[in-house]
Amino acid sequence: MSQERINEYWRKFQETTPNAPNTYEAWHFGATKEQADELAQLVLEGKKTATSSNHKMYQLEGSSLPYVGLYNIILDGNDIPVAIIKTVEVNIIPFDEVSEEHAYLEGEGDRSLKYWREVHQAFFEREFNEINHAFNHQILVVCERFELVYINGEI
DSSP states (O other), rough: OOHHHHHHHHHHHHOTTHHHHTTOOEEEESSHHHHHHHHHHHHHTOOOOOOEEHHHHHHHHHHOOOTTTOOEEEEOSSSSSSEEEEEEEEEEEEGHHHOHHHHHHTTTOOOOOOHHHHHHHHHHHHHHHHTTOOOTTOOOOEEEEEEEEBTTTBB
16 A cells, blocks of 8 residues: 555545545455455445444454544555545444345445345455354444545545
8 A cells, every 4th residue: 555645645635625634544345456446436436335344353453443424545456545435324233133225335236135145244254264253143243334525636
């Protein structure tokens, strides 16, 4: 990740957004370059306005949970900034209580809850296997909604 390139992207955003905070996070969706590219594209197209993550990983990594008002620079598979999103809602719920609406807002596959559960169960199982934990349908999931606020100089 080119921190200089990310900092420059944020600086340009601040020029267009006078009330923008000085803090942000930069990351990419998914676990592979291909997933990062595909999911970033869904954000740019306006199809992806939500995401979800494994609550346990925040605890184990000592990371802060996302919060309303958090700005994130979305990176593509080459760690190049492509967009800035702002978190507008955060809910922590059991895996088996994730709603059809949330699955649809994630914008992936056919946007169904069935697809969401299949893909995310596999993703979370891989994460849990790496830390010698077992997946179950009651694990806590951090469900985030966000809005796209910046793409290369445009809002």
